[in-house]
Every structure is written in C-alpha cells, then in structure tokens.
Amino acid sequence: MRWLIVILCSVGFSYGITAQTNPTRQTQCDFLKNIKFRSGKDTIVIKAILHDIIEAPPRLITLKKSPRSIYKYKFGSEIVFQPENCTKKYSAPLLDAAYDNHFLNSANLGITVYLTCVVFNEYFDNNGMPDLIVINVAPKVQEHIAGQQTSNFLTNLHFKNGVDTVVLKANYRGIFKQDAGLIMNDLEKKHFLIANQYDYGIAIELPEYSKEFISPYHFKNAKEYSLLKKQPEGTIAYLTCVVFKGYYSYNEPFFIVNKFGLNNPNK
Structure with a gap:
C-alpha cells in the first residue's frame, strides 16, 4: 500500500476582471493574446478549471460604441476560473442564460470547462487586458489542464479496468x-x-x-x-x-x- 499524509486549506482567487480604462499591455497569462477585434469585439473559447460561481446583483453591461449588442443583457453572477497554462485565477460576468438550468453549482467545482467568451476593446482591466463576458460554459469532465501544478500524490498509480x-x-x-x-x-x-x-x-x-x-x-x-x-x-x-x-x-x-x-x- 502507498501512504501519504493529507491538508485542508481554502481556495481563493487573486484577481478579477473589472471594466476600467487602462492602456493595453501584455500579462503573464496570454489566453487573450490572439484576439482579433472586429467591430470592437471578438469571441473566443477558453479551456479552464471551474473554481467558483458567485451570485451578484444583476447589472447591465453596455458599450458606448455598440448600442445594440450582447452587452446589454443582464449579468447576475460571476464565474471564477483558471485558464490552461496559467497560474492565476480570474473572474468574469456570466450571462444569466448560461447560468439558468445549467450544471453550474457547487457539486461541479474543480472540473474542466470550456468558456465561450465575448471580448471587447472598449474597457480594460487593471492589468491592461481587454474585459470579457462569459456567454456559455461546456463541461469536459475527462480532460486534463495543461501547465497547472498538481500535488503529485497520486502519480504512482496502476490502473486495472479503469x-x-x-x-x-x-x-x-x-x-x-x-x-x-x-x-x-x-x-x-x-x-x-x-x-x-x-x-x-x-x-x-x-x-x-x-x-x-x-x-x-x-x-x-x-x-x-x-x-x-x-x-x-x-x-x-x-x-x-x-x-x-x-x-x-x-x-x-x-x-x-x-x-x-x-x-x-x-x-
């Protein structure tokens, strides 16, 4: 038998995406580096670990240059995620339609998800990254996340019949x-x-x-x-x-x- 000693610590997040007007600059997490804005926005898919869903008062997101856009929809929650090949956690507004009748609950925290996000170039967060909103979340319960450190306490495994x-x-x-x-x-x-x-x-x-x-x-x-x-x-x-x-x-x-x-x- 293999013996290990086991600890409990709370999971927090170090950073949240909030709309501010700062000049663009590169950060250590480059999951937004290949954005190609058309009409002020782009749609991307981010592979990430789902860390939390936070209920928040509904708010209306609007863009000065886009009077008729997705950003006028209401967002009543935030999603906390850690992108692949990134050591930091982020939070972003989650479209109400994506949250309703969905799997997003505490029983599924920690799984791998694909986040469909709309990124726009009118606002920037504190690190100079374009702000984004999450419009869809798709679970992938059998996918590993690259570039993330793990505990390595279950590496010496010998599977038989799964x-x-x-x-x-x-x-x-x-x-x-x-x-x-x-x-x-x-x-x-x-x-x-x-x-x-x-x-x-x-x-x-x-x-x-x-x-x-x-x-x-x-x-x-x-x-x-x-x-x-x-x-x-x-x-x-x-x-x-x-x-x-x-x-x-x-x-x-x-x-x-x-x-x-x-x-x-x-x-």
Whole structure:
C-alpha cells in the first residue's frame, strides 16, 4: 500500500476582471493574446478549471460604441476560473442564460470547462487586458489542464479496468452533505458506482501539498456516520480510496473514499 499524509486549506482567487480604462499591455497569462477585434469585439473559447460561481446583483453591461449588442443583457453572477497554462485565477460576468438550468453549482467545482467568451476593446482591466463576458460554459469532465501544478500524490498509480486503490493516512477535518456532480453521474453511466449513494463528502488534509480535498463517501450505516462525526478535527484516519482513470478534479486525479478507519490497516 502507498501512504501519504493529507491538508485542508481554502481556495481563493487573486484577481478579477473589472471594466476600467487602462492602456493595453501584455500579462503573464496570454489566453487573450490572439484576439482579433472586429467591430470592437471578438469571441473566443477558453479551456479552464471551474473554481467558483458567485451570485451578484444583476447589472447591465453596455458599450458606448455598440448600442445594440450582447452587452446589454443582464449579468447576475460571476464565474471564477483558471485558464490552461496559467497560474492565476480570474473572474468574469456570466450571462444569466448560461447560468439558468445549467450544471453550474457547487457539486461541479474543480472540473474542466470550456468558456465561450465575448471580448471587447472598449474597457480594460487593471492589468491592461481587454474585459470579457462569459456567454456559455461546456463541461469536459475527462480532460486534463495543461501547465497547472498538481500535488503529485497520486502519480504512482496502476490502473486495472479503469481504477486503482490507494490508502491515505489523513488528517480528518469534517464531513459535509453534498450532491452528486457530473463526474459521479458519468461514472454511474459506466457502471462504476451509484452516484446518489455518495451523498456526503469527507474533508481531509494533505500538509505537504497545501490543497483542499473533499472526497465523496457513502456511509454504510448510522453507526459508521456517528463514529466519524464525533471525531475531533485533526484525528488521524486511514482512508481506502478508489481513483478513476482519466477523471480530474482541480486537475488532480479524481477519487472517492471507499472505506475509512481509525487504525492502521497494515498493523
């Protein structure tokens, strides 16, 4: 068995795109470098990690030079994302139509998405990049994000029939009620599990990697739930985890907890 020590830290974002009038200049993230403005705007697709959806008061985006355009639509939320080959996170207004009846919810944070964005050259953010709005989001639950650092704690995997099993020595942080997301539903279609049974998440710490991990878990009975619930934060737990080939959450291999214990299973 492979042993690792596990940490919980909150994910934040360092930067948001807001409309201001600054001169254009190049930034370290170049996902907007090949824009070709026609009539003051361009449409691009950005491959990124979905980090958050933030509800915000509706606002009307208008352009002085484009009285009849998409920017007059209302935007009632912001989407936080990390583009491929970029270490920074960004936020941008999300068109209400893209948010309504969509998969955008907390159960799907961390997956790979393709963002269709309209970029316009009338406003610029604090780093001199053209402002943009997101008009569509398409999920890709089995795509890896290039150029992103990962924890590398699940690199020594040997998949058989699409899965591998590892045991993690973890610092327990808590349990949370959660819904099944797109990854779990996709795994159910391939007969790996029953998605709605995994209605809790176990939060664990990996001190070496400074990453947050909340992994889906299915409690077998009320006694098992009570046992873990009463454990103080920081209790050492041994988690038997199933890792699925080709699925990623926050660019890490996606895994569920199959079994937990408070004693070392190898002793």
